[in-house]
Amino acid sequence: MKKLLLILILSTTALAKVKITKLDYKNDNNFGVVTINLDAELKETPELTIKDDMVQLAIPNSYVWPKIENQVSVNNKFDSTLMAYQFDKDLVRVRANLPYDLKGKENKVSVVLGDKSISLYFPKLAVKTNGQKVASAIKHVETETTTKTKKTDSYDESYLNTLLKDKEAKAAKTAKTITNYENVLNSEKTKVQTEVVDQVKTKASALAKNEFNFSSYIFKFIGFFALLVAGLYAAFNFFRKGMLKKSGLGFFSSAKMVEVLSTTYLGPKRSILVIRAHKQVFLVAQSEKGMDFLTEIKDTAAFIKDGEKEVIGSNFDTNLEKASSIEKDFKLKEMIQATEKQVEVRPEYNAAAEVTRTQKDKVSLSKQIKSKVKELKQFQ
Structure with a gap:
């Protein structure tokens, strides 16, 4: 097992590619120095190629992304170009295009390998105009x-x-x-x-902007989620307090959808309940075993009306229905006139009778008023 682990570790380290991160340039007296920055130590040696005004380093087992291209100043302002690009999947080429020819000066070009860098030295020559x-x-x-x-x-x-x-x-x-x-x-x-x-x-700058910032994404997501929760909480409170009750959306209000109208106790732990659910009224039996459905009261209006009569009594409307069956204590005017026409008496008796009639009428009217007042007091 130990040997296998060592082999795996060595193979992974051997297959690990080195990334080229940056190209720098500086002037060192009569030489120009190109520094190639790496993210790890390079185990293999690069290949140097010099052709006319171009110096090239082929770095094996490495990669670069994206392509690096810089303009540097060797003799004049921005007269040279440094670039690093991926030649194939395992090879990166680093080139320096100079403003002068290096023929006859090839022996002055050198390469120095560091821990995480490669330094390329080349001579600085004057350019003939x-x-x-x-x-x-x-x-x-x-x-x-x-x-x-x-x-x-x-x-x-x-x-x-x-x-x-x-x-x-x-x-x-x-x-x-x-x-x-x-x-x-x-x-x-x-x-x-x-x-x-x-x-x-x-x-x-565009590449820097396009880089994904995970921390800012997390903060934005948390802020959006907090706003969403706060909005939902405010909406639920708004509906629960009955703000939209007048508009017919009272499903969040505290209205009683199911209500127990009456409870009749029959014995220990036994009772009969009258339950109203919306517009329906049910008769339910309650015992130790639970609740059993007995029947549905279909004439709910009459049932509720009778209950109201028992609680608050009857009103004048119900008395008017019984008015025809009650005996009348007074005579109608038509009947009095008919009796006067039928009976003919002497004028002296008629005068006395009229006096007595007026007195009786007054007494009967006062009695009727008193009886009505008594009935009103009883009703109250």
């Missing part, structure tokens, strides 16, 4: 012409001098045009380099 090349060519032509004039005395020197002056004037003109052209190129180059730097910065 087009004006310098033209001036050297003119000097070479002048030297050749002077040697020829010394050797041949038979030629006309004045003609040669005019030719040389014409050449010098042409060379001066070409030098001026070349310097102007170089200035234009340098200005355009600086513009392009500044645009490239701006694009690199914007890409880097």
Whole structure:
């Protein structure tokens, strides 16, 4: 088992790839130094390649993501390019494109391996401009012409001098045009380099923004969940207090949906309950075993009306129904007039009878009023 564990550990360490994190550049006197930063120690040696103005390092068993590309200043501002890209699944190439040629200076290029870095040293050389090349060519032509004039005395020197002056004037003109052209190129180059730097910065900032920030996501989720819970709690309280009772949405209110109307005790632990559920009334028996359904009272309106009569008594409406069956204590006016027409008596008796009638009518009316008042008192 121990041997297997050692083999697995060695295989995993051997297969672990090194990540290239950053490329840095600095000037060290007459040398330029490119530092390749790694996240672990490199176990294998990189391969160095020099071709014209390009220096390349092939780093095995490594990877880089995303591609790294930087503009650095070796002789002039942003005149060199450093890049690191994935050549294949196990190899990364790091290149430095310089503004001058390294032919004949290959032995001055060196590589130093560190714990978590690789340092690439290359010499700094001066760059020849087009004006310098033209001036050297003119000097070479002048030297050749002077040697020829010394050797041949038979030629006309004045003609040669005019030719040389014409050449010098042409060379001066070409030098001026070349310097102007170089200035234009340098200005355009600086513009392009500044645009490239701006694009690199914007890409880097976009990559930094696109990186997933887990902590901010957690805080946002917790805040949203807290707001949701608070909103639900407020809504439940709002409905429970009956704020929407008038609109017909009273399902969160404290209204009694099931109510016990009456309880009749029959014996120990035995009773009959009248239960109302919404608009239905049920008769239920309750005992030790539980509750048993007996029947449903269908005429709920009459049942509740009879109960109200027993509690608060009857009103005038119920008395009017019984008015026809009660004997009348008074005579109607039509009946009195009919009796007067049928009976004819002497005028003296009629006068006495009228006096007695008026007295009797007054007494009967007072009795009726008193009886009505008594009935009202009993009703109250």
